[in-house]
Amino acid sequence: MVKKNYKANKKFHNKDRTCWNCPAAKLKGNVDFRGCGQSRKIMSARGDEHIMIECKRRPELGRYEPTITFEQCPQWEKTKYGHLLKNMRIMILGIDGYLGWTLALKLAKLGCRISGIDNYTRRNCVKERGSHSVVPIVSMEERLKAARKVLGVDIEFREMDIRDRKKLKKFLQKEQPEAIVHYAEIPSAPYSMIDAKHAIEVQNNNVLGTLGLLWLMKDIVPNTSLIKLGTFGEYGTPLTGRPLFEGIFPSDAILKWDNREWSLGGELTPRDPISFYHVSKVQGTFNVYEAAKYWWLRSYDVMQGIIYGVHTDEVAAGPNLRTRYDVDEFFGTVVNRFVAQTIMGLPITVYGTGEQIRAFIALEDAIECMIRLIASPPEPGQYDVVNQVTGLHKLNDLAETVAKVAKKFGINTQIQRLENPRIEAEVHPLEVESTKLPDLGFRPKVSLEKEITRIFELLTQPEIKKRIEEKAHLFIPKTTWSGERKESEVLEVYEPGTKKKKGYKGILHQPQK
Template sequence: MGKHICILGGDGYLGWPSAMRFSALGYDVTVVDNYLRRELCAQYGLDFLYPVPRLKQRVALWEAVSGRRIHLAELDLADPENMRALFNPTGYERLCDAPWPGAPEAVLHYAEQPSAPFSQRDYRCTDLTLVNNLRVTSNLLCAVRDLSPRSHIVHIGTMGEYGTPNIDIEEGWLDIAHKGRHDRFLFPRQGASVYHTTKIMDTDLMWFFVRAWKLRVTDLMQGPVYGLETEESRATPELRPYFNYDDQFGTVINRFIVQAVAGHPLTVYGKGGQTRGYINITDTLQCVVAAVQHPAQAGELRIFNQITETFSVRELARRVREVGRKRGLKVAIEHVENPRTEAEEHYYNPTYQALRELGVVPHPLDNATLDSMFDIVQGYAARIHPEIIFHPLQQRQPREQD
């Protein structure tokens, strides 16, 4: 196998920066996407903060600034024949209009509907999330089993799979002593949404395929990601990942900064004691590179917790308010009724050592990082639509039905 990596969901917030990073590292990169995320955002009027070119243009821009070519296939991976075509030379050459680079050393699987609130907005969103996420994962597992069994699957799971148990969270596995006997099981999972439940089912499916067919799989349990700049995107703003600030697809730190810039109070759900593990997008890239460069063994489901540090939502709001005020903005915090079913005060103590042992150097959230995010967001202040910051979908039907 050559240095070929296939990135499923390569148009996404994490997929595109990963594609540029692996390309910069000298990998032959293939990105695949069907633009599901863009289509959902367009359908529900959830505009990105700034326009982001589609993949064809971004691939060309990247080639212009780096001299490296990323191959592209625009297709729906929920269709098993599409997925299988990617792993066979003739199918690949037809889809990507490029010579077969050889079986992928790794497949990075980001291609899912990633929003918890969207996944349970109504029965159609639940159906879409379940069908899409599980089909893509199962299609990938079958294709790798049948056509490329040595390829290492790196899936992005979520810390949300664990929920907020009243015991320390281990990295994927728990040793249990029961009636004098011992065994090792997947750490108990209790997702707080349909989306999180699909990620739990992904893990279960992967574990079954690993046990039955000795596939090699890494599942990265990631916390909410923040940031909108990576080393590669500094070349031109058009290479930045897209950025949502609505309450469906926006992640919390990104949203707070937009709220501060727009003069909207920072919306803390309930008491704001919900504690989670967070990670800067640049650290996400370090983690996926480390996982790919230190692959799981055949027959191993390896699970790492991919976070840099933990914060309560209340603490995050205060951090953003402090930096916003230093910049002369009037920033208020408002506690609003919590639209989610979740504990607002709870124990939370996850372990997250394994990726550091592979060489990842964490970058904790500091005021300089928040300041640089403010710099970018303030540049697009005129494009912020305050009406989509909070609760847009509860009041709004898809555009085609307006």
């Protein structure tokens, strides 16, 4: 929804995309980056204002001022997602995952040179919980073969833990990526709440993995942009209704106290994580923020909404190219689980009041957002946050939408409210700003109903339906935030369309044009 008279209150830094943004530019001279936003002043004070560069891709240019725009530079080619470096070298950490694999195929098809690592943590965690991806996925070797055969693309893969810094160092030195997309974390709130062992494993994996990566980037690829995945769960749901700005307060945000006032502009907004997993993401945020400050690394921290869906042209191009799809309590995301429950003829399970509002985005749109960020690298030292979201939905409304689409497939379903296993606000306002991705040209292409329809089309195939049936006992949550292990009780079962809409509505500030 767009509020009347709403104007984006910030201009995104990178609008003018020049060599200054380009990962191929090697900064030259006595550049002191530690000025924390005052560097220009510091540099002009010592008469050192003109930063010179050398281009790693065009050494014949010698030293020059970084003013060539992407449009002017023959190394940057126009694509429908913006300009991309020719054969841009992109490393995807967590390439075997739901998003990593999908992004890898799309970028490879666009002509980028893709490398990636994964240690199969996700496959192992899902197996440990007794589940499987209901959309069958083949081994990485088979995936790579299929990518070559069906899409004609080659991907350079290494099985490796991101925390194995020796191995990662070698791989970074070899590949010299011009952008790094960091997906390699354990992405489950309930998994992090099982017990101390799991909470520690999630934080160790996520926090230390990112921290080690930052040190390696400083030494090996300091000009490379890091696109790090955060989540909306970092922000929580402020009960005051304070808008969720894009991670950093805008300049006109004011703190008033004791008859005095201050601008909050430029400060990180408060984080209020909602599980030990989300705490790990907040720690990641601070580590990346600091690294950008200390070493002038360039980074986008992507506060990503909950992803749903199965489709991009590339993953749909062959059965061995499909990305994973989980429906269990731990790794299934909400829309994906609702559709699977419906196909099983089971009621859709909504936790608590179902009035919780969350941020969402379809798989295909999320992948496009990532490409637009790669195509618009941050400046040296720029730590920026983007809110990646196309819709705010109440869980109850999502259940209604899934039930509505199910009807088109001849399936009638009920909605079941369960005792909430989580400790979270069940009724709250939610106002979100998301203007930076639209500033980079992103417009949502996939409606909620369209993607839910695509999920039904895929999941109702007999082989997949059978795989859902085998794991249907894992739908009902047994992990609670209080630490008790018990199955959530049913609070109410009702027919879709019989509940009155009430309470708050999510407000999303997103320019449409």
